[in-house]
Amino acid sequence: MVKPAEIPFTEALESVLVNIWGGTKSNLDASLIKKTRKALVEIRGAYRFKGEFRKKYPSTIQYRLAKNRAGYLAAFGQRHAYLTYAHLKRVESKNPELIPQPQETKSELVITTLGAGAAIETFGICFFYNEESQKLRKLRLNLVEKVDAWIPNRHTVFDKLLKGTFRKLDVIPVDIDCDLTKDCIPKLANYYDAIAKSDILLIYNVMNEITTIHSSMVWRNIKFILNSVEQPLLILLAEPSAPNASPRINWLKTQLAQCTDVILTSDEEEFFFDSGPLRIEFENTGIGLNDRLFGQTMDGSKPQLKTSLKRTHMACRTKPQSPISIEQVLKQLAMLQLKRGKKGRFVRQSKQQQTFWDKYPGWDKLQ
């Protein structure tokens, strides 16, 4: 069982918010709480009405601005952190064998995440694996992200949230600075060994940020990752399900469906976090983060504490690709005068096989 965290989730989240605002104290003071509340209301609006109302709401959110990073994490951080847990639970109930297992000797898992941001979604993964026992001890993260302002913030997530909850967990992050709308292959190739070992690819709340015009380049980059991975890869995708978001997401779901085995997919599902081990609630201490962000306030504005999330989602699995095509293999066999024996083993061709077709089996299929 996960032992009660020495640092409760919201306390660790508060450290991340302090880090984003560049604060020096361990908590958000009254003025930073007010700024965070304002920022979270703005981000909720931006998400809801992306690009609408005569540019009142931008079509892309500038995460290099501290107010947008803080507003985003205050508005969605807890629910996004818990969503991976709920997602993995659904995959497990479909077929537990499709859940990648931490490698036995090292209890290690490798996760590549696109549009990593603060990588808060890694929390639910750690919780899933370590709920019953400490199955996961080493987490290698390949964090693909175009905004480097997130780096110190996500490192606070690892130090306070992951290590504060999972004491024995070793987190090894690799920050990969990539804009998925550009050709990332040279950069991704620099991290080839790390990416090739991925067990899970997370595509969480990032496609919604990328307009459809970039889909062919984004797919080229994702395909490079899929082709690099050496073992079966579990791909988890979760994105906003609002109708205006669907063009940015559905093309990728269609592409993935064509080249992977789909485990589950939904156009829209509401995930509830009001019961179970990961429950979102007021702390009722008066000093908890949720109490101060969403509770009764002196200035009147009081954003609602949301305990559910609607998402379009998908889970699918790739089979590793052979680095050498079957055609090349056949050609090589023909040249070496080998063939497949009855039991499937490679055997030398017998001398009596004198015809061209005996000597070069499958030659016609290669032309």
Ligand SMILES: C[S@@+](CC[C@H](N)C(=O)[O-])C[C@H]1O[C@@H](n2cnc3c(N)ncnc32)[C@H](O)[C@@H]1O
């Ligand atoms: C909404 S945040 C999601 C963060 C995190 N995955 C989560 O679920 O909470 C989207 C992230 O995607 C990043 N992003 C947007 N467009 C991108 C692109 N073209 N290439 C790489 N990252 C991108 C943003 O900078 C931002 O950090």
